């Protein structure tokens with residue numbers, strides 16, 4: 034089991050954000066231009082900080098986020114939430130012309146079985162899998178998520194030769210529609226943390242999958258309440274669900 038990370042220690046997405054900010058010529062302004070103090074642990078205004086409820090669930094699975102350039106800077110980026118919950122989350126900025134040696138080393142690490150998560154209809158069928166092979170190899174699944182807008186993600190997929198040899202995990206329609214039913218959703222545009230949650234489910238890690246979903250709900254609630262300058266409801270449905278999962 035991985036050692037617990039201190040709440041004060043920045044995770045991979047947080048470090049990537051700091052590095053990206055340092056490279057910015059001019060300060061990045063969140064949409065809407067809201068100024069003022071942000072909690073470095075959760076990026077929300079201090080009155081809506083949710084660091085105290087951040088769950089951490091031990092998982093076999095790891096997550097590898099390939100993030101489009103601006104993605105780590107967006108206050109609404111949900112890759113951050115994945116890194117909060119899943120201890121073994123790695124994050125890399127994506128660039129067309131170069132690849133970080135640390136990413137190549139991670140993909141070559143024999144403890145992991147990497148899967149690129151991408152819709153199967155855009156990929157040669159022989160690369161596509163719909164399930165996560167557990168156990169026989171003894172390898173832990175490593176889900177590579179392209180954290181980007183859809184046009185960016187397509188470009189990243191096409192122009193990253195180091196991904197070409199890896200199996201492509203395509204979330205199947207049945208799993209997606211079960212998820213939509215459970216969440217009363219109508220569209221099939223998933224944010225990155227929802228995709229991660231579906232991957233955990235496929236890997237047989239239901240509790241972690243549900244925890245990540247509940248944490249996304251808590252985050253969304255705090256984010257929206259802050260935006261509307263209303264206090265968060267710590268006993269609302271999102272918080273209750275997250276607390277119930279903590280006890281489960």
Ligand SMILES: [Zn+2]
Pocket residue numbers: 072073074075076077082083084085
């Ligand atoms: Zn916070």
